[in-house]
Amino acid sequence: MRRLSLSSRLALLFAACTAVVSLFAGVLFSHASEAHFVELDQQLLDGKLIGLRRALHDIQSSESEIRLADELSRQADLSLRITGSDGQRWYDSSAQLPDKLPQTPGLSTLNDGGTDYRVLNAPLFVDKPDSPQLTLLLDITHHQHFLQRMQHLIWLTVGLSALATALLGAWAARSGLRPLRRMSAIASGVSAQSLNARLPEENMPPELAELAHSFNAMLGRLDDSFQRLSAFSADIAHELRTPLSNLLTHTQVTLTRPRPIEDYREALHSNLEELQWMAQLVNDMLYLAKADHGLLSPKREPLELAQEVDLLLEFFAPLAEDTRVTLTREGNAQMEADRTMLRRALSNLLDNALRFTPAEGEVRVRIVDEAKGLRLTVENSGDGIDGALLPRLFDRFYRADPARQEGSSEHAGLGLAITQSIVRAHGGQIRCESGNGWTRFVIELPKGD
């Protein structure tokens, strides 16, 4: 079933509210007027009762009949029945009076064949227990007609006002929801090409401003990721273009004329180097793509970090000894992580650190075990990195050293991006700080439970 639109829902709610309120008011009014009529009738009948009692104080006399007729003639819609104490009907002022009348003392209402009566039962002589009974009947048909007409009017009012508020409400809701429609129009216009569209936050009603703000923030994040993604694809094409064009040129030039076998060998070797570089690039990009899709699922094996770091330092020892760089490690911690992934992440950091450490410098790895989690820092002495470049270090293909151009070195500039992916896959964070002659990569990892 299709859900009702917001404006129709609001319109219906408005209509229902108006109907309930006007119905309540109408019922109250009709009850009040009915009560008012009853009160008027009571007063009238009470007055008449006094007159009748006076006229009939000596009921046996013939004059009393004249006085009675006189009394009754003053009020055309009033009829009277006098009943003896034995229940015998003594007198009816009109022949059309109903046979059965209510016997309850006091005021009551009776409907007989289309005529409505207000009936008052009272003894003729107040102090005599066996007094004849007076039954006064007041024809109130016109009152009842009035009340009935009023009830119809109330129903009509309820219906019409509900209809009117429904229509007005629909209009009001529609115009009240206009900012929402504007939002949806902008949202439906958003595509990969127009991620820079934003909702005007300042002239939004306060209720929608927050939504507009989150919506804009979402667009901003999408835009950012999309920019990175398209930059990544452009970078891939760019990175692959250089080795590909080398391969093409070299192979074609080699084949243009017969050459000594040694030249072919040389050409193949040179091609092999380009190809290996490309294969490494493709493998690294696949790794990052997997990370982007959340497919890097680290195994959780208990690790002694000091042991892992020492193994890595031993691995890098030949490289460090070459430039007489000191490699040290301090601290230890246990954690659950994927051994191969962790080694890969740290190896990228160490490799990076060693490349930027001047001869006879120092590379230090520190492991700090804290209550919240653990911190791993890899720091190297050296010139440091310009603070403005720090956030971009983990971007793919980013190279802090502008002298090192694409294709010209064996480093594609994906190492730090891979390290970041691995750290994130373990639920951690990595950042870089630089200053006072040190560059420091800080990894913060939550403890495996």
Next chain:
Amino acid sequence: MKLLIVEDQPKTGQYLRQGLTEAGFNAELVADGSTGQQLALSGDYALLILDVMLPGRDGWQILQAVRSAGLDTPVLFLTARDAVEDRVHGLELGADDYLVKPFAFSELLARVRSLLRRGSASPQETSLQLADLRLDLIRRRVERSGQRIDLTAKEFALLEMLLRRQGEVLPKSLIASQVWDMNFDSDTNVIEVAIRRLRLKIDDEFPNKLIHTVRGMGYVLEERIA
């Protein structure tokens, strides 16, 4: 030594066969899974190289059939998909090793040799030797032309690996994995430096060089008569 390659991509298959044949193996190539399975079940092969995606029956099904027939022929998987589940699946089914495309042929060759060696445990050796280079496994000493050479523990392990697999081209990734237990792709040049430092001690003072670089492929320890 008979090897079976089941690979449906003609170029890949032919180059693999050529490379393995030239490396001294008797390599057979089939392109579809069903024929591959029939041949594999004959039990005539010392090693199976299976592509995962194959027409007829895929690599996993062949592996399953081979294992349920009670054959323990070593199986090396080639896959274009680097999905973790793939590796886990393959290894659970009883694959012995896997390579993700694109891979280097030198890497494949080194793995093939490792797998073939695995079955035949060589007798306990006490020393390894090539030309005038001698490595004493018990006393952990190295000498060349009777001259004692001091090596670090890792240099010793590296030289031992080169000696055990003399004549084989060893790719850098394999050396990193075997000597340092670093099992990941890395573009670091640690291995180059380590080899250079080993050369300095083993080769530099001697006219007859034993460690050779095979450009773009790796390193080999062998005696080359100039």
